[in-house]
Amino acid sequence: EHGGGVILNMSSIAGITGGSTGPDYGASKAGVAALTKFAAKTLSRYGIRINALAPGTIATDMIKNNYAVLDEETVKKRLSTIPMGRMGEPEEVANAALFLVSDLSSYVNGEILMVTGGRMS
Template identity: 70%
Template sequence: MIAQTSLAGKTALVTGAAQGIGRGIALELAAAGCRQLTIVDLVGGPELRQTVADLETGGVEVLFVQGDVSETATATQAVDQTVQRWGRLDIVVNNAGIARPTTFFETSDEQWDQVLRTNLRSVFLFMKYGGLAMREQGGGAIVNMSSISGITGGSTGPDYGASKAGVIALTKFGARRLAEFGIRVNAVAPATINTEMIARNYATLPPEEKAKRLAAIPMGRMGEPSEVGRLVAFLASDAASYVTGETVGVTGGRMSS
């Protein structure tokens, strides 16, 4: 008997999987048995090539679609190409996102638009076009990347927390309205995960502020991309068949305080 956590026979699409958390998610979906995976990312450099090589070594067929996730054409092409290649799309993980540390008054209007487009509009687009393919085939699972900042407001900037709070609302709306089509929608809300994004953000902080932030994590360390990936793999699997509309933290105990 195949375990309900198994993703054998399922086709997945992960945005922003060239590196960081998205890469961790792709590898954990593969570890759970997924063998057909589409990666959508802006960049196709060495990080992407390494991720693809690691997946292929594990027996996964990879389709790479290069593009900006906030553009409608990227979402429609990625979904269409996935369905053309493999005949179905079972799992969509909306992971791609950006964070630009800033203060309230220094946040430019252009940055606000760019962060909201990248972190929130993209989630709507891939839910919409991915959801249409799932409706057609009778079901699927969507997992959206929020953040602890979507609950607390965070400290990155006014744009970032707002975009991630929007992801939580969109997840709830989607869960209610897509349930009748057999589509579940959940979100994950990580705190500090060891990626390039965090390295870049922490590089802008004075050492004492960095130490303070790490000390605020009860488990005393950053999370790893694989630790987010395993949660996403569970939410995407049939083991989570009655879980929808939830935002699940992965925070080392920081929760939302």
Template identity: 40%
Template sequence: MALLSGEAAVVTGGSSGIGRSIARTFAEHGADVVVADVVEKPRDDGTPTHELIREETDAEATFVDCDVTNRADLEAAADAADSFGGLSVMVNNAGIVGPVGPITDLDPDEYDRLREINIDGVLTGCQVAAERLIDRGDGGSIVNMSSVAGMVGYANIAPYSLAKGGIRSLTYSLAAELGPHGIRVNAVHPGVIETEMTRADFPIVGTEEGEALEETNPLRRLGRPEDVANVVTFLSSDLAGYVTAESIVVDGGDLHTA
């Protein structure tokens, strides 16, 4: 069943990890995809996402060099969807873990970089998408990538939790504001997902901590990028036509069974 047939989507951070899986799943469901990222190749040095989509599906795909801290880049990514019929789905997925450690050791410059990407980049992505979706006049969907860290507090990642919690509140505000235009805005909150971010940037996968998490998770495994991509696909489709201002947790049950 092609849930996104005829849709044109922009996925920021679409070259690797969760974003790559979202872009590929969208294409499998009939959407044409703009992969917006600061690098074209995935972090594992595989085939670029847009090329893989063209090889594996009937969908169209293109890559746009996009730094989400630069409004002009986000506008260029949204404009690229015009060649696919005009933007109808925006996924603000790009993000970084940022500084890890005690709040007393926080480097202001590192925090500024996290804020620019994880908060300002999402806000601007929403603004750029909203302008086009309102002009288009046919509704649409915005999905913002948050985290379970945006719902509960974890030690030593306060800036990341702050940013992800902000995305949650932003999502609710924009759902109220854009709802009269038929535009739905939702947030997705992944738990520990097996990506290069959780292998290298904030090492959990393959560690004793990761093994312990698997043993206590109700489903007895860590998440996979496709677990998140499937939820984002649902939220972007007509199946979720009456779903907005929601925070959907994708963590195998960890958050609510701890």
């Protein structure tokens, strides 16, 4: 009715890398990324911006549970692939989300913002 708005989808770097827990999760997150890009092209004429976040290794319950079953050496090896040397915090993903839904990103549309501590650089 008022026109315009912002949609923020949640993807994952598993949609790019294939993930490590199975193809179903990675495939679903790749689908979110494709949907984001298609919808951004389609809905921008209505003033609607659509973007997605693609978090990497973030200290959520899901990741903590996955890491809890790994030996210390494997955890160190996985964390060594992150240039910042640590898991991200949920608040850091939330800050990226705030940017994407704010007017500070008014010319950002159809993008997948990776929040990975540099892992995908």
